[in-house]
Each structure stands twice: as structure tokens, then as C-alpha cells.
Amino acid sequence: MTRQLRLILVLLGLALASLATAGQALAHAALTKTVPADGAVVASAPGEFSLSFSEPVAPLVLNLIGPDGTSRALTRFALADRTLTIIAPADLAHGTHILSWRVVSEDGHPVGGSVLFSVGAPSAAPAITANQTEPAVRIALWLGKLGLYLGLALGIGGVAFMVWIAPIPATARRPIAGFLVLGLLSLPVAFAAQGLDALALPLSGALEPAAWQAAAASSFGRTALVVGLALLVALIALRMPDQSGRLVAILGWLGAGTALAASGHASAAEPQMLTRSAVFLHAVGMAGWAGALLPLAFGLRQPEGVQALRRFSRRIPALLLAIVLSGLALAIVQVEHPQALLTTAYGLVLTGKLVLVAMLIGLGAFNRYRLTHAAASGRASARPLLTRIIAAEIAIVVAIVAVVALWRFTPPPRALAAAAAQPATVHIHTDKAMADISVTPGRTGPVTITVSLLDGQFGSLAAKELRLALSRPEAGIEPIERQAAKQADGSWQVGNLTLPVAGRWTIELEILVSDFEMTRLKDTLDIRP
Structure with a gap:
């Protein structure tokens, strides 16, 4: 077993263990105000309820549990900016009621809770069961995200190689197509798991229409649509002649950035113009960088591969600059305070990603300044060493993607701060x-x-x-x-x-x-x- 494969397996095992033992994911949108207020006693039955959040949300399940324990679904509501107004039943009895709600926030994460209020005078509070996502659903969601991200990074990114570097070597087309197919196969897994997570359903509910409807109603529905089209476009570009294929590949490459900018905690942060643009630029840059590795590794087996490597070496600094600047902007918005890098789950994931990216940059710098010229000069040992180092870089890319997929379960410090301010x-x-x-x-x-x-x-x-x-x-x-x-x-x-x-x-x-x-x-x- 190679060192690179051992690295991937260790990382996958740690990630699966963390998901299986984790508790319920923390919410990424915070409830800021309720009418009636939690714990309030009102003289007469209210005509409506309202829930205000720190971010835009969409309702999933709204129930009112009366003093006798009877639960009624609330289906009449209206959304205005970040406030959800719910029409109350006309026959509310005196006593203590529980308004149970579950919504999906703009970043695609489900948020749930309950508000207790009393009409006339308090009574014994009715029982309510907390909904939690089971570990199997979280693992399925992580695996689905992992496959999607690999399809974007090494599949669409590999096709983007023909846009900004050189034609794709014939031997590299099959593995690139494999990652594109992996992304397409992972799409329904991630989509179904998104719906199960939203409704707190078990894995056995994956075929229930309600789960798919909940996923489609979330912001991830937009991402799934765009990423599916981008993967298909990239597959088409891969099978077209180089000149026309490059034009189609541009659409797939831009689609990868658009898909990730359409949802997620980074895209949902304010100011939207900055964060969505930064996510788009970061995704396009990372796909271009990571996707170039497979064509370069296979291309080095041919004489013209060295020319492609030199062209990549000259052009990658501009792409790295875009990646670093966009990533820095997103980190400032999401993390807010440097100490959060080591005191929050989100910060630890980001720190792990930064360590892996630093390793990737270090190997890339070694290739650029020590091996590229040697390979171009015909040194016999340079090309095999370059190929092995690029293989290690691909393993690190897989590790980065696996770590990034964990962000789905870690609220950013800005969201934690909003919740703490309540x-x-x-x-x-x-x-x-x-x-x-x-x-x-x-x-x-x-x-x-x-x-x-x-x-x-x-x-x-x-x-x-x-x-x-x-x-x-x-x-x-x-x-x-x-x-x-x-x-x-x-x-x-x-x-x-x-x-x-x-x-x-x-x-x-x-x-x-x-x-x-x-x-x-x-x-x-x-x-x-």
C-alpha cells in the first residue's frame, strides 16, 4: 500500500469516526425574536405567531402542541426577509402551548427548536420529543459531499486544464471522466441525505418524497442543479475536439464556482456581494489548481508533458494569488477572531485545511524551483520523482476535500456569536x-x-x-x-x-x-x- 493511499484511508477513517460519534449538528442560523416571547403568558389567544432569525430561512415543519398534548400542523405562513409569520388556529385553549418549528437556513443547514407560551394562565407543559439526525445520515451526507467535491476538483478541474494550460493527454481522460462520473453518482446521495437531515428522518426514509422535497426547497437544491449541469457539461467537453472542447470546458469550470457560491455557510454570510464572489473565485481557483495535477502526472510520460509543466509553473502564481485573497476574505468574515481557529470546530477544520494547503504549496514550490528545470533539461531521475510528488499532491487534494466536507457539520464562529448574543x-x-x-x-x-x-x-x-x-x-x-x-x-x-x-x-x-x-x-x- 502506498504512502498516499494510507494517508487517504487514515483521513477517511478519522472523519467517519467524528461523524458517527458527533451529537446533533449546531444550527447556523439563530432565532433572534419570537412573538409571543418564549415563556410568555398572554391574556387571549394570539391570531398569529412570528419567528425572526439572524439569516433568511425556509420553513420545513411547523407544529403547535396544545395543553392536552395534541399536535396540529401549521400550514399557513408568510416569509418576509428573515421573519416567518404563522397564522394561529382560531380555537386555542387556555393553558400552555408549544410552538415546535424546524426550518432550513440559507446556508442549507436545518435549524429546529420550540417556543413555549401560555394563554390565560400556565398549565403543565405538554411533552415534546427532540428531533435529531442519526449518525448514518450524517455519514451519508459527508460521503455525498466528498464525492461531489472530488468531481468538481479533479473532474471539472481536470477538464479546465485544457482551458488554461494545454490539451489533456489521452491517458488522463479516463481518470478525469471517472471523477466526473463519481460526482454525478454522489449527487443523489448528497441530495437525499440533505433532505433526511432537514427533516431529521432516518436513513430508511431516503426514498420518501418528503425528504427529496425538503432538499429541493433548501438552498442546496440550487447547488445540486448547477453542479449536475456542470458535471455533464464537463463530460461533454472531455469528448469534444480540443478547440471546441475548450469553449465548452469554460462553461463547466465556471459552473463549478457558481454551484458552490449558490449555497453553504460562506455564501450565506454578509455582505453577500463579497462572500458569494469570494466563494466563486476560490472554487474556480482551487479546481484549476487541483484539476491540473492528473493531466500533469500522465503528461510527464510524454515529451510534450514537460512543456505543459513549464506553462503550469509560469501561470499558477496568479491563480494562487486569487485563491489566497478570496480565502482570506472568507476567513475574516467567518472566523472573526483568530482565537476561534483553535477554540471552535469550524476553526479546527479550517486550521487542518490550511496545514494541508501549506503542504501542497510546499510540494509545488519544490517542483517549480528544483525539478521542473531538471526535467526540461532531460535529467533522467527528474521525471519519475516529479510524477511521485504529483501523486502525493493528489493525495493531499483528496485529504483537503475530505476535511472541507466536514464544514457541513460545523457552524462558523460568526453564527455562534449570533446565537450567543440572543x-x-x-x-x-x-x-x-x-x-x-x-x-x-x-x-x-x-x-x-x-x-x-x-x-x-x-x-x-x-x-x-x-x-x-x-x-x-x-x-x-x-x-x-x-x-x-x-x-x-x-x-x-x-x-x-x-x-x-x-x-x-x-x-x-x-x-x-x-x-x-x-x-x-x-x-x-x-x-x-
Whole structure:
């Protein structure tokens, strides 16, 4: 077994193990606001619900579970920018309801959750089962992505060789066609797994129409359409005469960039004009670089192969510059802070990719400055050594593609930051007074606390003063007391407050209703790390 094959097998084994043991994938779009708010108690049944997200989404499954545990599908809704407005049933009973939702974000990743609210007064919360994607589906999705990316990089990239370097050697056409066919065969696997993941269905549901419909409704549906056409166009170009084949190959090459820019977490980031353009340029550049390796390796067996190698050596710096600049732009948008490279799953995948790319550049530089001239001069040992090094480069390309396919399961740090910025909320309900409390952000560190007060009949509560205290006795933290300031909209606010530790905090409100009446409310809320 060659060293290159061992490298590929080790990487594939590690990737499969990480997918099989991973928990549910974290969401890439964060829920930013709900109406009614999570935990709220409303006086009468609402006519509609709304869910607002940090990124555009498309609904997959919307259910309302009533106090008696009965689940009803919600099929009437409207999308406006990043807000999903859902028409509520007309006969909502008093008590606690759960709005269960599952949507697919613009980057193609499913997001799910639930919102609990009560009509009139709280009751026992109905049971709800969390949906999770099984490991077999994640593995199938990764394998499908791996095959697609190999088809783009070594298949379409191999055909692109005739566009910017030289005609493809006859001996290289068959392996390039093999990678194109691999991409086409992987397309339905990735598509079905995308739908299964979106609906949290088991692998046995791969033939269910709902899974394919969910995949088509996601942004990956656009990518699948474009990548399928690009692979077919590249196959056609491979079988055409060189002159006409080059024209058709350009379409396939550009199609590879367009397909990856159509979906994915990088393309979904703002500003879209920058990120989608950067993804397109990065994909086209990487396909051109990686795809040239197979034709070069087979071409070196012929005398004219050295000329193609020299032409590649002269032109690759411009392509590398485009790859580096576009990759840097995407990394700045996605990672935000350098420490995230080692503290997040996304950053670790990116770091692994960068290490492999550095190895690839190192081998390429050795070829360019030490072996290309020697091979052109006719040195007998140069060509076999060049061929072996290019084979090692191809193995590294496969490793890079396998690592990149893991990004499907790792939310970028920008998405984690958006989720971390969401507030922690609690609703306190008594006969005399009610309070909606929001702690922003809902994690350790500096926070702002906003309190909205109502009386026991859902009318406004004209308080004279509001004082709050937060404590966490389990961590040895005695009450932190603050006087709240009344805002123009009638709410009360406390700023310049720092919560040092995560966990369940006790919050107590002292509401001075009049000079002779004081009302106290008390509950707990969870603060994230």
C-alpha cells in the first residue's frame, strides 16, 4: 500500500469516526425574536405567531402542541426577509402551548427548536420529543459531499486544464471522466441525505418524497442543479475536439464556482456581494489548481508533458494569488477572531485545511524551483520523482476535500456569536403582577436587563420604582442588587451589570406600586457560558 493511499484511508477513517460519534449538528442560523416571547403568558389567544432569525430561512415543519398534548400542523405562513409569520388556529385553549418549528437556513443547514407560551394562565407543559439526525445520515451526507467535491476538483478541474494550460493527454481522460462520473453518482446521495437531515428522518426514509422535497426547497437544491449541469457539461467537453472542447470546458469550470457560491455557510454570510464572489473565485481557483495535477502526472510520460509543466509553473502564481485573497476574505468574515481557529470546530477544520494547503504549496514550490528545470533539461531521475510528488499532491487534494466536507457539520464562529448574543428570558406570572424579563446577551459577561411589567389582568402596571437582585448561592454569589431606570416606552432597564458565571440564576424583583404597596416576584433563568 502506498504512502498516499494510507494517508487517504487514515483521513477517511478519522472523519467517519467524528461523524458517527458527533451529537446533533449546531444550527447556523439563530432565532433572534419570537412573538409571543418564549415563556410568555398572554391574556387571549394570539391570531398569529412570528419567528425572526439572524439569516433568511425556509420553513420545513411547523407544529403547535396544545395543553392536552395534541399536535396540529401549521400550514399557513408568510416569509418576509428573515421573519416567518404563522397564522394561529382560531380555537386555542387556555393553558400552555408549544410552538415546535424546524426550518432550513440559507446556508442549507436545518435549524429546529420550540417556543413555549401560555394563554390565560400556565398549565403543565405538554411533552415534546427532540428531533435529531442519526449518525448514518450524517455519514451519508459527508460521503455525498466528498464525492461531489472530488468531481468538481479533479473532474471539472481536470477538464479546465485544457482551458488554461494545454490539451489533456489521452491517458488522463479516463481518470478525469471517472471523477466526473463519481460526482454525478454522489449527487443523489448528497441530495437525499440533505433532505433526511432537514427533516431529521432516518436513513430508511431516503426514498420518501418528503425528504427529496425538503432538499429541493433548501438552498442546496440550487447547488445540486448547477453542479449536475456542470458535471455533464464537463463530460461533454472531455469528448469534444480540443478547440471546441475548450469553449465548452469554460462553461463547466465556471459552473463549478457558481454551484458552490449558490449555497453553504460562506455564501450565506454578509455582505453577500463579497462572500458569494469570494466563494466563486476560490472554487474556480482551487479546481484549476487541483484539476491540473492528473493531466500533469500522465503528461510527464510524454515529451510534450514537460512543456505543459513549464506553462503550469509560469501561470499558477496568479491563480494562487486569487485563491489566497478570496480565502482570506472568507476567513475574516467567518472566523472573526483568530482565537476561534483553535477554540471552535469550524476553526479546527479550517486550521487542518490550511496545514494541508501549506503542504501542497510546499510540494509545488519544490517542483517549480528544483525539478521542473531538471526535467526540461532531460535529467533522467527528474521525471519519475516529479510524477511521485504529483501523486502525493493528489493525495493531499483528496485529504483537503475530505476535511472541507466536514464544514457541513460545523457552524462558523460568526453564527455562534449570533446565537450567543440572543437574550435569556423568563416570564413571571402572579395574581397581582407579571413581568417579562430579558437579559441581553444571555451569557456571562456584561449584560443589560430589560423588564416589562403588567398587572394580574394583563393591564399596564404603573410602578413607582423597580429594584432587582440576582444571586447564585451554589456558586457563592450573594444577591447583586440594582435600581432599574424607567424607559420612554414604559419598560425598566438595568445596565452596567456583569454576570461572572454561567448556570441558573435567581432573579427577584421588588416593585414599589405605591407608597404603601410593595410587590415581589421571584424566578430563575439560565445564563449561558
